[in-house]
Amino acid sequence: MVVHQDIRDVWDILKTVEDPEIPVISVFDLGIVRDVRMDSDLCIVEITPTYSGCPATKVIEDSIRQALISAGIEDFRIETTLSPPWSTAMLSNDGREKLREYGIAPPEDEETDKLALMGEDRQVSCPQCGSKDTKMVSQFGSTPCKAHFQCKECLEPFDYFKCL
């Protein structure tokens, strides 16, 4: 029998599934879970990849599968959707804060992002000391979703989560 409670439970479980590359934020915070719905007795979890070539996509799918099975949910299917494409606007506010605490500068708005990645200094704040005196080292960072920055104040290098 399908009750609304089931769907809420599934969302709660998804809030505990960590992103494999940034373990401080959940797949829920990351905004890649697009929808949870029931199709008669089958629970459908719809996810969307961040980057087309993101190697984490498959791992995320496996983690979700594992979490649901551990919680005793067996009748489910994970579907991938591309439309609308994932964007950094789908990151939750909670997720942004957690990124900053973890040492990754969260994405700014699109205009700031453009300026920052065109090499304009003083756009992105350092997640360590908060200074805006930072510079981009490379628009491509350790993973496809990040650019590589350095703080000129505290000299720490850091990742910036690019707007997409």
Added chain:
Amino acid sequence: MENKEALYNAVLHLGDNGSILGHRLGELCGHGPVLEQDIAMTNIALDLIGQARLYLQYAGKLSGKDLTEDDLAYKRDVMDYKNFLITELQNGDFADTIARQFTYDTFHLLFLRGLSDSKDETLAAIAKKSIKEVTYHQRWSCEWVIRLGDGTDESHEKMQRALNDIWMWTDELFTQSEDEGSLVESGMLPDTSLLKDQWLNEIKRIVEEAALDMPEDQPMQEGGKTGYHTEYLGFILAEMQYLPRAYPDATW
């Protein structure tokens, strides 16, 4: 030709472009001139291969034979590959890699903007996703053309030579096969012949900023879409397909 087969071939072509150019860039992993650029090129490779995967998954569905993206990437031979010749060219020196990337990225971005209006929902969705990624690729390659062209005498000379050398491979980007013509008419694909002027303007703008000269007009090469490739593709496929051919259906 039936529209479905035409669409299948067109989607294969799009997938092959990403898969082959991605493979080429992937060869540079650990060989970039500096660490940041090594990472940049492999990031771009990853995006292109990810996009190729989406196209080839779709082609697998269109094939009506339950083919996967792996079947299509690993079990087709040179004559069945439909990528543009420019994507299979060797990396050469860093200027050659940049010249190939610059001319291709600039085309790729214009093409994806057109494809995002496709009447085919899957193609439009893949295009909308890819545009965001390719915008970064194009920005990166333009920056490097400017940096090398407007750099030292040696970098200027190398960038100019690389641009001249890549030129004969660029016209193929705007050719259209007969099947594609019918897909353009039905609004499934953008008309690439209309993109050429825009492309040329953008290339000229960057070439000028880089203090370089536009290459001279010359005879152009084409053939990739119809399976006529350079000798380089066979070597790429030999490396790419070795494992699945030696150990069919191997799994992790």
